């Protein structure tokens with residue numbers, strides 16, 4: 365029996381994820397507000413439709429990959445819940461705040477649906493390759509079904525805990541990512557000042573204790589990692605505005621829980637500055653150019 369997947373939000377991440385659902389042989393009804401995104405989805409084997417409700421009305425699985433909490437709350441409360449059949453499994457893969465994730469889970473549960481927050485890690489390369497890591501917050505008995513639905517897009521799927529726990533894990537992960545990216549960028553800037561070649565620095569750090577995902581998979585200097593956004597003038601990838609959103613979520617959560625996160629606070633402040641200068645649409649690794657004093661070489665759009 366063919367599985368019908370409704371996929372809502374076909375941007376930098378959702379585009380590749382929907383393509384992998386189609387590649388797995390599922391019927392993918394895809395919707396986005398952007399015409400260009402719908403065209404890309406059609407080329408990748410999905411069926412573009414004209415609205416969220418049209419996408420979800422016969423779905424077995426609904427997957428959303430939207431920018432932030434307000435988009436998720438609106439789309440679920442106004443367009444998915446009540447329009448999708450109650451047998452449908454609802455999976456939100458966006459990165460949003462824990463409270464909104466729990467609120468949407470409550471609305472879904474009250475209406476008779478199984479729901480999970482299932483944010484991802486791995487970036488656009490992993491979204492395209494079907495090798496994302498998923499952090500799931502759900503009722504325990506639902507996990508096997510959720511893991512199976514995510515399989516075409518996943519390298520590893522973890523149940524972090526109950527509803528909201530997937531988002532909690534994700535904001536902790538992304539606070540590490542923001543901090544390590546800034547550390548990598550600062551080190552490149554320093555290396556340059558000391559007369560070192562940033563490409564040679566990659567060779568050294570990738571095999572040394574300063575190594576992290578931000579170096580080996582996403583090096584912010586062009587050359588060593590051909591798939592990294594630094595090679596295409598920081599277009600696409602993970603927008604600096606999205607990184608700022610996640611760092612704010614982490615700081616809000618830290619303030620509420622009493623956790624001490626001074627490096628997270630400093631990282632948020634630097635991304636706030638970079639966004640304020642007008643570069644929120646560039647990949648977050650472009651913050652290297654702010655630290656190097658080379659923003660004049662970086663296009664805003």
Ligand code: NAD
Pocket residue numbers: 372373374375376377378395396397398401416429430431432435439457458459460484485486487488601602603606
């Ligand atoms: P994006 O801006 O490229 O894509 C979001 C898409 O949602 C856009 O195409 C937009 O048109 C669409 N959209 C917005 N409102 C909509 C609505 N009401 N109905 C239908 N479509 C709508 O963003 P992205 O980089 O794909 O990120 C999506 C989510 O994934 C974010 O929460 C982000 O934090 C998270 N994330 C991104 C990355 C990354 O590397 N880009 C990695 C992990 C997680």
